[in-house]
Amino acid sequence: MTAMKANERQARLLKRTSIDFRSTEQIVDAPFILSRAKGLYYWDIHGKRYFDAIGGIFVASLGHGHPRVLDAMRQQMDRLSFAPPMHGIADVTLDFIERLGEVTPGNLNFVKPFSGGSESIEAAMKFTRQYFKQTGHPEKYKFVSRYQGYHGGTFGAMAASGTGRRKTPFEPQMSGFLKVFSPTYYRDRFATWEECNRFCARMFEDVIVSEDPRTVAGVIVEPIGNTGGTVTPTDEYFHILREICDTYDVLLIFDEIITGYARTGNMFAAQTFGVTPDILCGGKGLSSGAIPLGAMIAREDLGDAFYGSEAAEVNFAHGHTFAGNPLASAVGIAVIDEIVENDLARRAGELGDYLVDGLRRLEKLGVVREIRGKGLLRGVELMRDGKACPQLGVALKRTAMEHGLVMRIDPLWFAVAPALISTEADIDELCGLVEQSIVAALQVIDA
Template identity: 40%
Template sequence: MSPDTAASATWPADLSAYCFEVPYSSDTVLFDSAKGIRLFDTAGRQYLDGLSGVFVTCFGYDCQPIIDAIKNQLRVLPFNPPLHGTNRPALELARALVDLAPASITAAKLVNGGSESIEAAMRLARLYHRTHGNPGKVKILSHYHGYHGSTFGSLSLTGRPDVTRFGPGVPGIVHVWPPDCLEEFWGVDAEIAQNLAASMIERTIQAEGPDSVAAVIVEPVIHLRGMAVSTTAYLSRLREICDRYGVLLVFDEIVTGFGRTGQPFAAQTFDVSPDMLCVGKGISGGYSPLAAVLMSQKVAEILGTSGGQLSFAPSHTYAANPIASAAGAAAVRLFHEGSFLTRIQSLSEYLEPRLRSTIAGRGDLRAIGLLYGVKLAESGAHGRGIGAAVARACLKRGLVIRGQDDWIVMAPAFVTSKTEADEMLDILGDALDAVCGGCQ
């Protein structure tokens, strides 16, 4: 049964009350259940999840240790009055995240989602400079073609034309070109592009006035550029530039964090320590909305009290919720106890050469850990829409990936077996044959 037939047979007649995340189409799936890394729709059709939901379900859809932690917490304390105290799972999770992060990180603020963690980092950056007697340092630099979230502040950092329909963003945001864009749009050599992009950030800080710039926020791997991977040299230059001008460096690790790049965080993969890490998605394995902003000592100390405890408000009603925190604490424990860094390395070593063979010259592979992006060669009528066409062809064949513009991305769950990986690549190969034909 095709997805189109399944959808027409199982969707309710009236969908007018529900606002979809993306526009409804004949490809929209009504999911019903899941097991392992397989999803099932209401017509019984199954889909291999090659995207971990959206970089989230790294332990699959039936991870018993996390399920048990949530069930146990539900029985004991489903919610606590946030204006009057906190809960033990939140304390446990904060300590576990700090221990997982680079040594420079000393504190964690728990929030509900990635956008919220970005917003918290923006506020913390401005508060940091105000506390140190520099209230004019409020501007924040971010990359064109990056993505940082859907709330208004985080969306303002997203330098893409498709978000301008909401009108002007918050003031004080300045966009700069990432190395990948210099390579593609201006034909700059890769190594030169890395150096030039870093120099442009320094020039931008100088042009805006160092006394007005609070922070630089970047994704170490830019998802919406088809997983454009930064280099250690580029990120190290950013660290040096930020230190030179008294600017905070923030890594948006919503996608790259929690093992995706082969280390707990991309900061460790690239051996560059930012002042703040924004983390989310895989942090709870997808079992509860959860994210965090992780802070270095110099940032955390502005939040301290005479007793040494930290506080940062205003916050949100469900921040550090006991159920979400229990899910996150269980996920971090499982990450350690299950030796998942070793499993990630093994699966990535198996997948990458086979994925490269599957692509077979029809695009350029970007790979780091279990994050894969393919910049596709534009083909025929599809042109710049070839990524979406390949993703649709995969979905029709029972594989979930993401595709947009001229790229596709995959991010298999950490628990994916080699047999399941081979099945994913077989489907991807068929989809590429159908869309690209012989464009090799």
């Protein structure tokens, strides 16, 4: 079951590139080189099958190679595959803007499509700053986000991220970005989870007030934070954030790049938590992985501030060559239609409960501290003998791959987010593979 080392050519080529946040030496030692994927499975170049328990990386929402998605792209390819972004827009991109607006909460109807999550976050922050500049509040420019949050790899998105040592190589960071702690980080200091959430939500207010609210433009949070270990606040937490943002005229920005498109039991986590942000950023599952796609979706009335004459230079001063790509737009529509027509949001809620039951069965191994998340986005915090045990997660990274299981492992926790098209039998298979991988990891650390 052990992974095959890279051959001489593969090792040479792997050294000429880099795998995200991974040591190339480790990759050369146990390379995962894929040749195809279908539904919930990948096959590597040796023909070994892997269960994709994380949808790539929260991307393949409808599974890999979904026929409706691929058909939509093929048909669009024959008509128009590129539209000039400084001259106009594809008809299908207008359709995409309309379709996305139909499934977002509130009046989140101003849609600027992009090619991924970081671009959408960058755009949201630029949109926010420009909005305040041209509506009489040029001094509003700061953003408050969370430690352990991740909003992307570009400089602005990185500045909003709270990923500690991952950011150190690129310091100094951009100024004007402030951080607070997430409820999970502080939970042991409070008698109840609710109390902890209230305190952590109020910390945003403390920072905004201390900074001078006249200088604060936006609050950026992932409704369920991945890098902090599937951080899942209470509904009340988001209601408090909404109230604080309204009080101090600060825009509330939800990073729904992981949580969007039915993952948490509703089309967006905003609906799951019952709070509508001013701007919502999407990416990942919006294309089910068929093509790069993201979107910044703002309140329509905020978008109105960017409507004006050419002479007055009123426009959103931002764009990317491949943003609003017609193929990506066709794919986005197909993904949304498939989710809506098959009620996959409701399905994610139901199947999510089934997944939690399956993950609870791991408790007998004595390694589960907490199971978090909503719908088909679940994280398990690991422990051993009642304490954090990073060695277990490190071993699990290897044993999971050996068992043909792809999931996100921190190493203090792991996360799973199977495709929305999964069946109960798929969830059983996933949970079985997780259990076998953990048992093998325990054997490794006890050896």
